[in-house]
Amino acid sequence: MNTNSHKWEWEGYEVAWKKEESEINSPIATVLIHGFGACKEHWRHNQKVLSKFSTCYSIDLIGFGESSQPKSRLDNDIDKDNFTYCFDNWGKQISDFCKTIVNKQVILVGNSIGGIIALKASELLASNCSGVILINCAQRRMDDKRLSEKVILLNFTRPLLKKFVSQRWLSNLIFKTAANPVFIEQILKIAYPSKNNLNQSLIGLLYKATQRKGASEAFRGFINLFNDYLATDIMKNMNIPVDLIWGEIDPWEPLKEAKEWYSNINCIRSLKVIEGSGHCPHDEKPDLVNPIILDIIQQAI
Helix, strand or coil: CCCEEEEEEECCEEEEEEEECCCCCCCEEEEEECCCCCCHHHHCCCHHHHCCCCCEEEECCCCCCCCCCCCECCCCCCCCCCECCCHHHHHHHHHHHHHHHHCCEEEEEEECHHHHHHHHHHHHHHHHEEEEEEECCCCCCCCHHHHHHCCHHHHHHHHHHHHHHCCHHHHHHHHHHHCCHHHHHHHHHHHCCCCCCCCHHHHHHHHHHHCCCCHHHHHHHHHCCCCCCCHHHHHCCCCCCEEEEEECCCCCCCHHHHHHHHHHCCCEEEEEEECCCCCCHHHHCHHHHHHHHHHHHHHHC
16 A cells, blocks of 8 residues: 555644555554654655554654744743754654554654654553664763763863854754755765665655755754753663664664663663664665564564
8 A cells, every 4th residue: 555644733733644554453553753854754665564564654753854843942042932842742742643643552663862752652652552662762972961971071061062052043054054965965874884775865855854944943952952861761660662673883872882771771672783784774774674673563463
């Protein structure tokens, strides 16, 4: 079946999502959550395959893809009506989507920051979430709560950094510099070390969303997330199973830390390493990742 595109109104915002129907009447659905700067189409090599055993949804987070891109609100901003780009709000978006649109048990699959959002949504869904799959989940090593791990000089310069990046004119300037196909391709070459599936289609779908009027607002909100949830803090209190899938040579979220999670956090039941891949193994090496996710879905049914 063809993937159908839809729009859903959530708290006054428009949310774009896609659905791939399963031919099997499964009691469980799968929801795919993209990472920073990506969109629902980043699951281009996964969604149809994953619908083999359960209906599969992908969704654009607020600020990305074809979903609304409202003005960002930071803690000290005067305008309180703007949107706070944070894991609580994104987690609620996903939870409400599952309750309103999906309306059945779910397995949440998240890449990068989408992993933390999946974890937050699972808390809100409680018994309606059967499991979470984290693909190179964001480790958030620049969060305030991890400052003790950093060099002392960084701690001293951090207040100045925060003041600068909170300025909309500066975040807009940085975004404008980055929002072009050449820069996007250079970042992707780092994220996709094997270069597999790094093509003009990928560059185009990531570039497209950056050209919308409010695209820079999600960027401003995200780069000012200095004190938000860590995946490890959420998982310490979880009872549902969490499975890790990790690109072996991710330049931003080291495999070493993922192995520490696996060794020390009770809810994590598996860690599958995708050799030769980077930050987005689901797109870089889908032939290796899809069977792992399908196996997890089958176990849950």
